[in-house]
Amino acid sequence: MIRIDIRKKRFEHHAVLGPIAFDIAVGETVALTGPSGVGKTTLLRLVAGIDPDFEGQIVRPDRLAIVFQEPTLLPWRSAFDNLALIHGDLSQADIDAALSDVGLDGKGDLFPGQLSLGQQRRLSLARAFAGQPEFLIMDEPFVSLDSETAETMLTLTEDLITRHRPATLFVTHSKPEARRLSDRILNLVPGPGGAVLG
Numbered sequence: 001m002i003r004i005d006i007r008k009k010r011f012e013h014h015a016v017l018g019p020i021a022f023d024i025a026v027g028e029t030v031a032l033t034g035p036s037g038v039g040k041t042t043l044l045r046l047v048a049g050i051d052p053d054f055e056g057q058i059v060r061p062d063r064l065a066i067v068f069q070e071p072t073l074l075p076w077r078s079a080f081d082n083l084a085l086i087h088g089d090l091s092q093a094d095i096d097a098a099l100s101d102v103g104l105d106g107k108g109d110l111f112p113g114q115l116s117l118g119q120q121r122r123l124s125l126a127r128a129f130a131g132q133p134e135f136l137i138m139d140e141p142f143v144s145l146d147s148e149t150a151e152t153m154l155t156l157t158e159d160l161i162t163r164h165r166p167a168t169l170f171v172t173h174s175k176p177e178a179r180r181l182s183d184r185i186l187n188l189v190p191g192p193g194g195a196v197l198g
């Protein structure tokens with residue numbers, strides 16, 4: 001169980017988030033939508049523990065994985081090593097299987113610069129799921145992809161979530177994407193004391 005109880009998040013004197021409380025059950029997928037600039041990424045950063053500066057409390061499992069908009073790979077390391085360095089306990093066979101799961105069979109020796117953007121995103125997904133996360137956090141993982149690649153990524157993510165069943169919280173601007181991937185949609189709306197759930 002993941003428990004989010006934020007009373008207030010400010011940047012200097014600017015209140016960005018007001019009271020926001022919700023739980024995510026084991027294996028549940030929750031989409032977070034809302035207008036640009038409302039505070040979705042800020043909320044994800046609090047939930048992920050990247051930003052500890054807020055009033056409130058968040059209970060989350062230790063084994064979590066984060067997928068950002070950009071693939072955030074190490075460019076000077078092979079695809080294989082990008083997984084091996086993060087997941088030191090995985091065998092070569094585990095890593096080969098994780099690469100194969102996202103359609104990157106035989107590409108382990110290539111460097112991120114030798115992969116297409118779509119393949120880099122797939123590597124980033126493989127890295128997230130290879131650690132068998134209890135909690136997966138994704139910030140607009142399908143943004144700025146052409147429609148065909150976005151569709152491939154969406155199907156792949158759907159499959160990986162179904163197979164691994166992490167609790168998942170992800171931000172998206174796309175209502176169809178939110179409906180397709182999630183069990184529940186939360187909408188963040190602006191409020192006088194910071195954004196709240198609408």
Ligand SMILES: Nc1ncnc2c1ncn2[C@@H]1O[C@H](COP(=O)(O)OP(=O)(O)OP(=O)(O)O)[C@@H](O)[C@H]1O
Nearest residue numbers: 011012014016034035036037038039040041042043
């Ligand atoms: N480090 C920071 N310092 C000061 N203000 C910030 C900081 N990060 C975000 N903000 C402000 O907090 C507000 C919410 O930003 P955030 O990036 O969370 O919105 P968002 O809903 O994710 O937007 P988008 O959908 O456009 O990505 C914005 O007004 C932004 O300017």
